Amino acid sequence: MSQIVKFQCPHCNAPVDVNPEDAIFNCVSCGQAYLEDGSKFDNHYILVNTLNQKQVHDIVKNFIKKKGFLRGIRGYKITKLTPTLLPFWSATADVYTHYVGYLRYTETKTRTVGSGKNRRTVTEHVTVYRPIDEEIREKRVEVLLGRRGSSIYGYESVKKLLRTEFQRAVPFNHDRLMSTEKEFDYLSSEIALNAANQLAKTAIFDDHRARAEKRCTKVFDCATQLTFTGTYFVHTPVWQVEYVFKDETYRIAILGSNGQIIKGEIPVTTRFRAIFLTLSMLIMGGAGVISYFFRYEVAVPIIAGIVTAVIGFFTLKNTFKPMSVYGG
Amino acid sequence: MKSIMCPNCNAPLEMEDTQSHVTCPYCKVTSELKKVKELVEHFMLPVDYDAEQIRTELVGDILKHPGAPEDLHKSLKLKDVKLMFYPYFIVTVHLRTEYKGNGEYATFSHRYRSGYRNIDTHLKPEQGVFDDEREFIIYAAKEVNQDLINFEISTRGKRYFQAQEAKEIKADVVKSIFDLEQAKAEATNSMREIHKGLMLKELAQILEVRDKPEIKGVYLLHIPFYFLKFESGNKQFEAILDGATGRTVITQIPREASYWIQISLLSVLFGSIGLGGIFLAVNPLISSMDFSYFGIFAAIAGIIFTIRVLQLGLKSRFRETRRRKR
Numbered sequence: 280m281s282q283i284v285k286f287q288c289p290h291c292n293a294p295v296d297v298n299p300e301d302a303i304f305n306c307v308s309c310g311q312a313y314l315e316d317g318s319k320f321d322n323h324y325i326l327v328n329t330l331n332q333k334q335v336h337d338i339v340k341n342f343i344k345k346k347g348f349l350r351g352i353r354g355y356k357i358t359k360l361t362p363t364l365l366p367f368w369s370a371t372a373d374v375y376t377h378y379v380g381y382l383r384y385t386e387t388k389t390r391t392v393g394s395g396k397n398r399r400t401v402t403e404h405v406t407v408y409r410p411i412d413e414e415i416r417e418k419r420v421e422v423l424l425g426r427r428g429s430s431i432y433g434y435e436s437v438k439k440l441l442r443t444e445f446q447r448a449v450p451f452n453h454d455r456l457m458s459t460e461k462e463f464d465y466l467s468s469e470i471a472l473n474a475a476n477q478l479a480k481t482a483i484f485d486d487h488r489a490r491a492e493k494r495c496t497k498v499f500d501c502a503t504q505l506t507f508t509g510t511y512f513v514h515t516p517v518w519q520v521e522y523v524f525k526d527e528t529y530r531i532a533i534l535g536s537n538g539q540i541i542k543g544e545i546p547v548t549t550r551f552r553a554i555f556l557t558l559s560m561l562i563m564g565g566a567g568v569i570s571y572f573f574r575y576e577v578a579v580p581i582i583a584g585i586v587t588a589v590i591g592f593f594t595l596k597n598t599f600k601p602m603s604v605y606g607g
Numbered sequence: 608m609k610s611i612m613c614p615n616c617n618a619p620l621e622m623e624d625t626q627s628h629v630t631c632p633y634c635k636v637t638s639e640l641k642k643v644k645e646l647v648e649h650f651m652l653p654v655d656y657d658a659e660q661i662r663t664e665l666v667g668d669i670l671k672h673p674g675a676p677e678d679l680h681k682s683l684k685l686k687d688v689k690l691m692f693y694p695y696f697i698v699t700v701h702l703r704t705e706y707k708g709n710g711e712y713a714t715f716s717h718r719y720r721s722g723y724r725n726i727d728t729h730l731k732p733e734q735g736v737f738d739d740e741r742e743f744i745i746y747a748a749k750e751v752n753q754d755l756i757n758f759e760i761s762t763r764g765k766r767y768f769q770a771q772e773a774k775e776i777k778a779d780v781v782k783s784i785f786d787l788e789q790a791k792a793e794a795t796n797s798m799r800e801i802h803k804g805l806m807l808k809e810l811a812q813i814l815e816v817r818d819k820p821e822i823k824g825v826y827l828l829h830i831p832f833y834f835l836k837f838e839s840g841n842k843q844f845e846a847i848l849d850g851a852t853g854r855t856v857i858t859q860i861p862r863e864a865s866y867w868i869q870i871s872l873l874s875v876l877f878g879s880i881g882l883g884g885i886f887l888a889v890n891p892l893i894s895s896m897d898f899s900y901f902g903i904f905a906a907i908a909g910i911i912f913t914i915r916v917l918q919l920g921l922k923s924r925f926r927e928t929r930r931r932k933r
Contacts (some may be wrong), residue, residue, distance in 0.1 A: 379712075381713055381715075381726065382722075384722075386719075386720060405719065405724070406724075407719055407720065407721075407722035407723065407724065408713075408715055408722050408723050408724075408725070408726040409721060409722035409723070410713070410715055410722075410723070426762065426763070427697055427699065427742060427762065427824065427826075466763070474699065474740065474823060474824070477701065477739065477740035477823075478740055478741070478742070480739060480740075481739040481740055481741055484739060488805075488808075497711075498808060499710060499711050499712050499713070499809075500710065500733075500809065501808075501809070502735070525670075526666075526667065526670065526680060527667045527668075527670050527671055528664070528667050546671070547671070549673075552673055556873075559912070563877075563880070563908055563909075563912065566904065566908065567904070567905065567908075570900070570901050570904040570905075571901055574896075574897070574898060574900050574901040575897065575900070576900070577900050579900075580900040580901050580903055580904035581900070581903055581904065581907070583904050583908075584903060584904040584905070584906070584907030584908045585907060587904075587907075587908040587911075587912075588907055588908050588911035588912070591908065591911060591912050591915060592911065592915055595912065595915045595916060595919060596915075596919065598673075598919070599673060599919035599920060599922070600919075601668075601671035601672050601925065602671050
């Protein structure tokens with residue numbers, strides 16, 4: 280009733296450590312990538328990591344210096360540096376969407392009526408319908424993470440960065456990986472080629488429909504046609520950094536190929552809170568002074584009140600929030 | 608629970624009914640169990656954080672909030688620590704829906720600038736196909752816990768479920784209320800709902816629907832969560848943390864008395880500006896000067912500031928991550 284599972288590399292016969300849900304796996308000895316049925320897979324690319332530990336430390340330092348301006352962050356310490364090769368699928372496709380609908384909007388019309396003493400202007404609001412028959416044509420690069428049901432810190436924004444960054448990917452080379460990226464955590468893909476294409480197709484369809492709906496009040500028809508022009512599996516270096524400031528842990532994710540910050544957390548210090556609370560009060564006071572001097576102009580106090588309320592909405596948020604998050 | 612013998616060394620092994628793989632604790636050989644009916648792939652996330660590490664993570668998250676007691680690393684007392692594995696199904700569904708019905712179209716008349724004044728909508732027969740694939744995460748415990756339902760789970764580092772491993776760390780395993788077929792049906796239903804929503808965008812009347820669901824992948828994952836009761840400044844608080852990643856699902860935030868005084872002072876200050884503004888707007892004459900518009904300014908700004916201070920200042924819960932709505 281039971282059997283022991285053993286996997287071997289079809290290329291060099293070395294034993295392969297496989298998590299059975301991996302859709303693509305690489306032999307640790309020779310690096311050849313295989314699909315789940317054991318056939319070779321050659322569209323395997325890698326974005327080359329250009330950072331070393333020291334550079335990562337510098338990036339973190341600059342980030343905190345730049346974004347942590349006015350906060351008085353001194354004496355933070357990096358406690359964890361995890362370089363990871365994340366598995367991404369990049370599906371390129373020619374997409375064509377045709378949609379039909381209408382846009383409803385209001386136009387304001389003023390006209391003068393009457394004559395002599397009764398002469399006056401009348402404002403009318405007219406509802407107008409504009410038929411819409413448009414198309415979207417694009418060469419699209421859809422990026423998705425090769426893990427099922429999974430979230431990895433900073434992953435949502437990395438997809439946006441990768442759309443352009445993928446052009447710099449080079450064919451996967453196992454020897455080079457072993458010599459330069461050997462300290463990297465290596466994650467395999469759980470999503471097979473077909474599934475990657477299907478999920479990418481769904482994401483593109485949803486996006487095009489959303490774009491059509493944005494242009495129209497009501498969409499009557501929306502049809503998308505899609506031809507895949509190539510799907511690539513790209514291993515992407517991401518440095519996950521944890522640093523501690525005043526006993527509290529914050530995280531930063533850095534794209535290893537160009538040093539861009541994917542997502543970063545910055546502490547909110549007491550000084551930062553005090554600055555924004557003072558700012559809220561100064562704005563309230565300043566707007567009060569203006570309103571006092573222009574108290575007979577109806578527009579000035581009302582606009583000042585609304586502007587103060589809007590600015591205060593954000594400055595007060597900064598006063599109370601637990602931390603700042605950039606990107607993501 | 609059922610018992611089998613290790614095929615390698617004949618040691619007795621205990622396992623859950625849904626368990627597909629078992630690692631023998633004596634000879635460390637992993638065996639896969641082939642059953643007659645379809646196999647549920649059943650995984651678990653390892654508990655990478657012990658109670659002490661979880662406490663550190665919790666305190667770190669609380670301390671990021673203004674007004675939290677600064678000595679919390681020392682003063683927070685864990686009163687009750689419970690570790691439980693909660694079940695989630697991860698299902699990928701492919702659905703092809705062929706539909707027929709009546710769709711809307713419109714004719715326009717009375718040209719006006721860049722559009723038309725009149726629109727007439729009519730129905731015409733329309734048919735089409737939706738054919739796509741999506742992934743669903745289905746919370747499968749009986750107890751309804753919105754925080755666990757909305758938690759953005761991580762599946763990284765999962766391995767085959769081992770009942771013995773959970774038993775060794777004295778963790779309860781919450782049974783899934785769905786079996787494999789029900790989990791598939793749940794996901795298929797969610798997918799049908801999405802297609803129904805899409806159909807209603809294309810059609811005004813749906814007359815005929817034929818669909819063909821196909822499950823592309825399904826697995827059951829048990830995730831360890833710490834349920835904590837803790838004490839700070841003689842008050843009781845509760846929290847849930849993810850034992851695999853150390854992330855805070857939800858926690859209540861203890862605050863110091865001085866924090867509440869600050870919040871009260873701020874809201875009284877802004878509140879009196881707002882109320883004073885309303886008073887001025889109603890009774891605008893002070894030594895024959897008209898302050899009504901000034902009053903309107905103070906009323907708008909003061910009231911919004913007060914609401915915001917109360918809204919942000921009284922927030923007593925913190926969630927580190929939430930699943931994005933589709």
